[in-house]
Amino acid sequence: MEQDLQARPLGLYIHIPWCLSHCGYCNFFTQAYSRKASDDYFRLLISEKNASLERGLRQLCTVYFGGGTPSLLSAQQISELLSGLPLAPDAEITLEVNPIQITDRFADELHRTPVNRLSLGIQSMRDEELDYLQRKHRAANLPAKVKLLQEAGFHNISGDYIYGLPHSNAESLKMALQPLLDLPLQHISCYLLEIAEDSALAKDIPLLPSDEDLAEQYYLMRRLVSEAGFEQYEVSNFARSGYASRHNLLYWQGDDCLAWGASACGYYEGYRYCHPADMAGYAQRLECGDLFAVQDPQAAAIPDYIMMRMRLTQGLSLAEFQSRFSQDFRAGRQAKLDRLLQLGLIIDDGQSISLAEAALFISNAVIGELI
Ligand code: SF4
Structure with missing residues (x-):
């Protein structure tokens, strides 16, 4: 049984499924935007908020508006969803932003809400790549847009970058990346493009770079981002000092995070739960009042914890694992640990186990060995 469930930091994820258009590679739960559907959904979110407040909420350290x-x-x-919540005085409140929407007015109005961190879906600073990804913004406009956000008072801005597109290479x-590193950002998330076999871009799967080429791109990206002054703290995430995403750290450290909205998944007091990924099912869930339905059994807690925690460059603390699960992490795993150590894929300093540099690009396979 996990220990100290009530004492853990708590975050809140709010899923907003609307998109102006659908990007071919995306497999998040999204819907075409319409004012009416969006307003109806907003009312459902307010019901979920009220139900959470009635049930009792401890202090929220972070809130993350994602999507969509x-x-x-x-x-x-945004202000209405946040008002009345027990936010910590220094709560990190992040909003994902589509760069195409950034204007003077947008930045000023947003800065009057409690949002204090922005995550921009930049994806690339090459227009041909943005076209491929079906993103509507233009690379040349990004510096002015980030400046508007800064002038409005936002000083904690993250940018997403996607690598590994068809025909891409180190050059x-x-x-695509260097001009992004020239923007005044505090945080960068770098993701490998994944094309699902049932997606609109599936025909391009044969055009993707080989695994060797992708590994070369990953390690080049990592070097360029580090040279620009960002410190890697997770397999895909880099931050200037003091700007690691506190919300995402909750997931990777196995802390609690509530989730509101259709398709949103949370982890609360030892249980993982997911809301239905359709509007009718979500509305029905709220009507039943069973916010934490479809909980995964407690048995999933240890594999989930190992999978998330090992993604952090600081790795998995053996003492913390013992205190959390009343188990020795090495028990039943020592032979595998020895083998991974011999292969140069992990670092074991006696206090913690972490991924070695050579394992970062194949992190899922290496971590999978320890589950
Ligand atoms: S990538 Fe972002 S903007 Fe594009 S469809 Fe997915 S959620 Fe919407």
Whole structure:
């Protein structure tokens, strides 16, 4: 049984499924935006908020508006969702923003809400790659847009970058990434493009770079981002000092995070739960009042914890694992640990186990050995 469930930090994820158009590679739960559907959904979120408050909420350290495109919410809707919540005085409140929406007015109105961290879906600083990803913004406009956000008062801004597109190589990666590193950002998330076999881009799967080429791109990306002054703290995430995403750290450290909205998944007091990924099912769930239905059994807690925790560059603390699960992490795993150590894929300093540099690109396979 996990220990100290009530004492853990708590975050809140709010899923906003609307998008202005659908990007071919995306497999999140999204819907075409319409004012009416968005307003109906907003009312469902307010019911979930009220139900959470009635049930009792401990202090929230972070709130994260993800999607979809949460920047399609009005500033007033954002404030209404946040008002009355037990936010910690220094709570980190993040909103994912589609760069195409950034204007003077957008930035000023948003800054009047409690949102204090922005995550921009930049994805690339090459227009041909943005076109491929079906993103509507233009690379040349990004510096001015980030400046508008800064002038409005936002000083904790993250940018997403996607690498590994069809026909990409080390040279194209430099062209797409270097101008992004010149933007005044505090945090960068770098993701490998994954094309699902049932997605609109599936025909391009044969055009993707080989695993060796992708590994070369990953390690080049990692070097360029580090040279620009960002410290890697997770397999895909880099931050300037003091700007690691506190919300995402909750997931990777196995802390609690509530989730509101259709398709949103939370982890609360030892249980993982997911809301239905359709509007009718979500509305029905709220009507029944069973916010934590479809809980995974407690048995999933240890594999989930290992999978998330090992993604952090600081790795998995053996003492913390013992105190959390009343188990020795090495028990039943020592032979595997020895083998991974011999292969140069993990670091074992006696206090913690972490991924070695050579394992970062194949992290899922290496961590999978320890589950
Ligand atoms: S804007 Fe983001 S969430 Fe929406 S379809 Fe594109 S990638 Fe997916």
